[in-house]
Amino acid sequence: MSALVIVHELGHFLVARFFGIRVDEFGIGFPPRAKKLFLWKGTPFTLNWLPFGGFVKIFGENTHLETEFPSALGNSVSKSSDSFQNKNRGIQAAVLMGGVVFNFLFAWLLLAIVYRSLYIGLSNTLMFTSETIKAILHFTLAEVSGPLGIVGIVGEASSYGFSSLLILTALISINLSVINLVPIPALDGGRLLFVGIEAVTRRKIKPAIFNFLNLAGFALLILLMVFITIQDVRNIF
Helix, strand or coil, rough: HHHHHHHHHHHHHHHHHCCCCCCCEEEEEEEEEEEEEEEEEEEEEEEEEEEEEEEEEEEECCCHHHHHCCHHHHHCCCCCCCCCCCCCCCHHHHHHHHHHHHHHHHHHHHHHHHCCCCCHHHHHHHHHHHHHHHHHHCCHHHHHHHCHHHHHHHHHHHHHHHHHHHHHHHHHHHHHHHHCCCCCCCCHHHHHHHHHHHHHHHCCCCCCHHHHHHHHHHHHHHHHHHHHHHHHHHHHH
């Protein structure tokens, strides 16, 4: 799961750098930082103590904080050509979509390896994506598995052979891709929704509104993860 999150963040990173946006850090795991690994494309890659996925720190992405609390840093962000804030809405959307696209492409690669065919791999990736969207539209919490549940599923799949493990990894990657498009603040889909609203209205969303919606989105996700983890523990025992 952590590897798939890193693939997701790599998508954001590469698209941001392609469009000349500065990335201040690519973190493997979450802070506190354990060590700096190397520098690539001007970005420090770091290893962090909490081994849960990863993150990218894109320069100027969280401008709601800089707008609400003006500072020399905020002025630098608003004037810098390598800031996320100073790119047009299309480029901003592309950066936000980068992670989703990379998870999809990674799933395609895995399935192409399993079926030894790019075409069959793509066909199955599209089919699994369609089924995932349908499942999310009709999901119930009782059917959702968290990290603990996924560990059990991965263990079971590995007992059926390497191909089964690759297929399961592809399915999880597709799930991560689709779930991130759900328009909930704190997910890529929520950020894309904000970018779309700003593009249509040609006005930036007020920082207070942005912060409130993001906080509500994070709270919802945390509550959901707590509920799912409790459910996983009950299923195990």
